[in-house]
Amino acid sequence: MPYPEGHKLKVRKHIITSAAKAFRTHGVRNISLPYIMKGAGLTHGGFYSHFENKDQLVIEACHFAISDTIELLKKVADKHEDQPKIQSVIEFYLSSVHRDQTEIGCILPALSGEISQLSEEIRNAYTREFKRFLEFITDMAKVDASTGYALVSSMVGTVALARAVSDPKLSDDLLLAGKTQAKLIIASSKG
Amino acid sequence: MPYPEGHKLKVRKHIITSAAKAFRTHGVRNISLPYIMKGAGLTHGGFYSHFENKDQLVIEACHFAISDTIELLKKVADKHEDQPKIQSVIEFYLSSVHRDQTEIGCILPALSGEISQLSEEIRNAYTREFKRFLEFITDMAKVDASTGYALVSSMVGTVALARAVSDPKLSDDLLLAGKTQAKLIIASSKG
């Protein structure tokens, strides 16, 4: 067989990486397959020898993006040993760095509004990935499920809004208030 | 002059109403001008005699949608005299009714993810309308600005996620946790 062992798998991975990056920054519907393929160093024609259709790619990209974010947050948590891990994670998630670096940021705020309008398959995938993220945060914060829901909703909503508004001061203030709030949520659940 | 007095203004209002309804349900980019015009009982050709372009319509639709939501929430608040107004508002905003009736629901969760990818003009308009909503909630809850930020971020994030996930139980639980959380935010700000 031509092409080295695992070549196609590697290319497939490149496409997923390019897609995840694009989706995180521009959403799903505004990103074209030609654009994604170009980001992977390819032309658009070969796409369908790798994926059944665009939906399938969205599903895989969501999975990759959440795995990527969870890994990143784990690293962030391990970096600061002087405070509880969840503290570091929240401070990063609600930082201006995370708000601004959408390309490598959490995909949940980026797609939260759009998902409800996409195919059932994509919604199911998003739900699966959301649950994964939810579990990660809930475990790390050592809180009950309900508190975990509130915490993640608040985090996702804050980042989405902080990214949306064009007033830099307001955006910063949203992040700050979100951080204060998140700490309060955790503290009050332990009281 | 042909056509009755104020005819064009009335039609213009119809277009904005149709657009706001469509945007709240399907976002901005996935909705076409022909679709909006059909919703107003017209064909697409006449659009440009009413608006400069699609962006202009988005801006006006956002303004209308937020006004509409604020009015609705005021009515909801006035309905229940047995509890603080903010309580009623939060209970409605985080209800399954509001989650499911996207057509007449708050536009903030629907567009929160998409806005950052749209034109500067639209972002500015969204920011203006967001501030208007923020002020409305903050005043009604009688909390300081920072608490208002946290409260609205939590509300918007919760509804966006509750609309996004395809698991009905999870969606309900998100709303429930959001309500509990919102009340906590307000209570703690007064302590």
Add this chain to the structure above:
DNA sequence: GTTAAAATATTATAATCATCATATTAACTG
């Protein structure tokens, strides 16, 4: 009724998209 301006509809344009068919290239095997 006729007219004329305003409002709306029809049609056109050029771009972009997802998807598909076909042609070309790359690289392992012998």
Add this chain to the structure above:
DNA sequence: CAGTTAATATGATGATTATAATATTTTAAC
């Protein structure tokens, strides 16, 4: 190096889009 075939590129299709130009309809005023 030649042959085979997987991987990729090129090009096509048909749909949809925002926008614009032109044609038609509507209705108030005469």
